[in-house]
Amino acid sequence: MTRADAPDRRSLAGQYREFAEVQAAPVSPRYAELTRAIAADDAILDFLLTLPVGKQQPNLLLGALRYLHGGVAADAAQLHTWVVQDADRLRTTMLARSTQTNEPARCAAVLPLLAAIRGPVALIEVGSSAGLCLYPDQYGYRYDGVPVGSPSSVQLTCTTSGEGPVPQRLPDVVHRGGIDLHPLDPGDADDLAWLQALIWPGDHDRGRRLTAAAAIAAREPATVLTGDLVELLPEAVAAAPPNCTTVVFHSAALAYLPPAGVSDFVDLVSDLPVRWISQEGAGVLPGVRGRLPDPPSPGEARFVLALDGEPLAYTAPHGGRIDWLPGAAELR
16 A cells, blocks of 8 residues: 555545444444544555445445355454454445345335325336346335235335324335346345345344245345336336336335436436336435425435435434435325
8 A cells, every 4th residue: 555545445434434423323333443443453444445336335345344254253363353354245236236225124114105006017127237136016014003015025114203194005016126236136035145245234023024025025126127227217117018117116226327317318218108206315315405494414324215305204224213304205
């Protein structure tokens, strides 16, 4: 590492410290501890700087280590050893894999909007990973204790605040489509192992939920296109059957695009004959953020749920909570 590289190392260390405090600390003390240690470990930072910028993010490093070693490092010393002594295998895994967290619990936020849309519906998810969010009609729900849907091996609970739509039924889904640069197969054991490795430590419910959702998806595979979401979205929409409402949706997907790519996607989806449900960080979609009545503080770990670009709620990143905004009352 040369003196000229020092600013890059400091910047990367800052990113890991921010991840530790803002994202990890509230839900995963272990990951908060480990990412603080990474921020102070020059050897690990130097390893990360040998990777493309898009491959340096904490979730990818931590997921790759868990995937390769079958668990989470016990402390900073073990983490250092795993990275330094297994650098070649770790680099290969991080270059080959992507952060593709596929959390079916996010369906609990999408369902109230789907239930308010005239059906039947064709679902198209951009950034679909293994497609586990394409089966909202096959999961069971409980909103503030009120059950919705039928018995299912996947049961999702959600706490709400504010005046928003309460789903009375499950959507009639007649088509499931997706787009992903590197789609995962819910029936493939290695792909499932990678998805499990992306789950943060201590959340055993998420692991069990993912396994159950993958079994449902494997029985009825979605039609997933491989490639760029902007280039392939018109093809995916054209594949939807007639006489239904096509719904394009995504959760924590557009954050991986450059600003120009986000702008291109918004222009495209706004011109297509579809309804559009987004669930992203508050800063990802400038047009949505600009309509928020009270924008969150910078770095606040909440998603914004929006329908056709209109923000309707704040949601928990991995599901489980909806805080409705005033505009959602119109959907009731």
